[in-house]
Amino acid sequence: MSDPQTDRTEIAGDDEAGDFALPQRLFDDVLDAVEAGDAAALEALLEPLHPADIADLLEQIDGRDRRALLTLWPGVMDGEILSELDDNLREEVIATLAPAQLAEAISELETDDVVDFIEDLEPERQAEILAGLDAADRVAVEKALAYPDYSAGRLMQVELVRAPEDWTVGQTIDYLRAAETELPEQFYHIVLVDPRMKPQGYVQLGRLLASRRDVRLSDITEDSFRTFHVEDEQGAVAYAFNQYHLISAPVVDDDDRLVGVITIDDAMEVLDDEHEEDILQLAGVGSESELSDSVRETMRQRLPWLAVNLVTAILASVVIGLFEETLVRIVALAVLMPIVASMGGNAGTQSLTVAVRALATRDLGSSNSWRVIRREAVVGLMNGAVLGLAMAVVTMVWFGSPLIGGVIAVAMMLTLFAAAVGGILIPIALERMGVDPAIASGPFVTTVTDVVGFFAFLGIASMVLA
Template sequence: MQKSLNRVQEAFLRLVHNRAYSHAYNALKQMHPADLAQLLPYLQEREQQWFVETLLKTRKLGGVISELDENKVLEFLELVPQEEFVKVLEEINADDAADLIAGLPEGQRQEIFERLSGSQKKAVGKLLGYAPDTAGGIMSPEFVSMEQTLTVGEAIDQLRAKASGEKEEIYNIYICDADDQLVGVVSFRDLVLSPPDKTLQDIMERNPVAVRPHANQELVADMIARYNLLSVPVIDENHRLIGRITVDDAIDVLKEEATEDIYHLGNLAQEDHISTPVWTSAKPRALWLLINLGTAVLAAATISLFSETISRFVILAALMPIVSGMGGNAGTQSLTVVVRGLALGEVDWSLALKVIWKELAVGLFNGVIIGAVIGVLTYLWYHNLTLAMVMVLAMVGNLIIAALAGAFIPLLLRKLRQDPALASSIFVTTATDVGGFLLFLGLSTIFIKLIIS
């Protein structure tokens, strides 16, 4: 069993594998959809069919589908009859239904959408009109709004009546005027704790934080995190309330963006997963590996410039990978810090000089420490003081190059409106390889007579 599974999940799988289906059925009824969604890869084909049928009987299918990772949804839906899938889409939140439909193949997408009915079809249709990475693409059109003239007692009575039909949690009550324009917000806590004769106008927070439907989803998630919000309203160009984005949506976005940045740092496609077909994984990886090959050839060409020096003192060939390798590691450290700062909005181009100077200082400090250590080791190894000093100077220089490249390259890519995580690692590695070889072999060439004497 993988460590990611808890004891309840492991016990459930043992029951299924042992065909103790009646006990497994009882266990499944008590489990959370998020836990059930993790189990699909561990089930055999016949077990998967039983799993789906049981989810249908216990009315948990919609919750499980909503919790599945995007790369698992299509695989799972192959087990679900289409009419049952349509029923699920009718029952779940409109934003979750829109996400599921958007992930279907184009032909199937239209067919499934047309089979929806009533208000759900209308709500899903509106959401599908927004780009998936925008506030409109992740918002829920389900919210509770009231007029500001209502008293707290009247609002609670209305809320009690409305809550029975809500599919999502109620965190805030949005206060709108006669034209449905957002004028304030009242938290559920403030509503419950306020005297019943006070009006909503008296207790509401005026001019609440709100976003437009075309705002980038990452900016919205950052806003929710920055202001510690449970939900944020979405308003149109006329300031009318059209939806809300909840904190669980923001968590999903931050998880998605973090995954995307990690994949970009490794030059991988976001669709690349453990279960992805070989060709789908290999094709984008091969492209970046070919680009990497080009930079490796550049590093090799740099070494070839000093072939005569290396032939005169072959030990240089054993030492030069140490300089380039340490530079690559140091560059990755700087790159990680800066890319993270850019992703969280802590760094922008206006702070570029400050960031670069800081990383240069770190590079110089580490260069002196690492250079001194490798210098002493080189001297103890080869009893050659000049060679040891060349190692020290090359190491200090390359760690400074690494710090400069790791800080400047992602900042430059962001300035050029490119994803700083996408290609930074290749450029940084190239800079440290070429820079390290140039410094070490160049200094060795200058002092070759002293080295071999």
């Protein structure tokens, strides 16, 4: 009931925020125990921790310490800890285990966790693990793996509680008591099915408990009932859980028969992953990026995006090259031009991010896209006017030239307008073409803002100051 994470007073010394980060002292004590080779002390430190915290600890210490720790305390080879680990570390740890050890470790997991666990492993490893499972679990896991990646079929668990729709509360409770040992570890609803196994509604356990034994299940079903199809995309399922405040929902196959159930904790994890992916992709970092990745892996994720940006930057430079003559004559233009491009880039990122998020949350659709585009365009123009004027004043003071000041003001207005419109149109267009706007929008928008920025500023300057 009291452990190092939840006990507020205990962590207060290390971490004022009381924000559930692992206290530094724990790391120190664990590493001391590992160094001293003191298995008993190590076990005493780790045993009370939640598997998710042990996984975090393993991810945060360095590779040498981790290997020493794993050798000293084989208790780590526990299914729950393994399933909490980052993918790359999980593979590292699994590689050290004998098939039998591994099979035992994962035998305690629900089928959805087993699927999550083995879906990224190599086929031989998968086969080894499947062979170690008992027959019913193996069939369930193999079935789940047959569904597409990121589908509801991979997310659902097959362990569920169902009842014929004509049962009463009393019948259901008697059935549950008799089935005690075979019930899922966590469940929140009883799914009512017709004789063809088609889900007809569900009953909340609280409602079941509060009802008299002679009440029919079909009289106490919940309005929130929704079903998903095994091939529904996990992101859409998570969105629906969040939108409709679902706690659990049945999953059906092509014949509308009940095959599994998805619970809110799984949906919460998917939502969390999708958000993380969006943030990382907007920044040009591979969506699989993890803090424990190696230098080589990190380079592999980031270099391609930087290379794309090098190409767009060269393109912008080609535009500058068109105005070499003007630049030689008026060097102030060379000094000022990065300001226009930089402001365009920032304004473009603002519109782009709002658009990408609104598309992800289904808030931006054909019903309101023109209104939002109009809003962005007006905001772009007005921000451009305000900042352009400010910059004109700075330019006059700095270079003593009202003319250059006027040029930069107009160029900033045009650029911020282009940034705003490009920032919203490009993600919408990519989405319509079936491309993930979080990944692809950035380079396009940067190209637009750089090219427009340099072209407007240097082009107008060439005309006006020639």
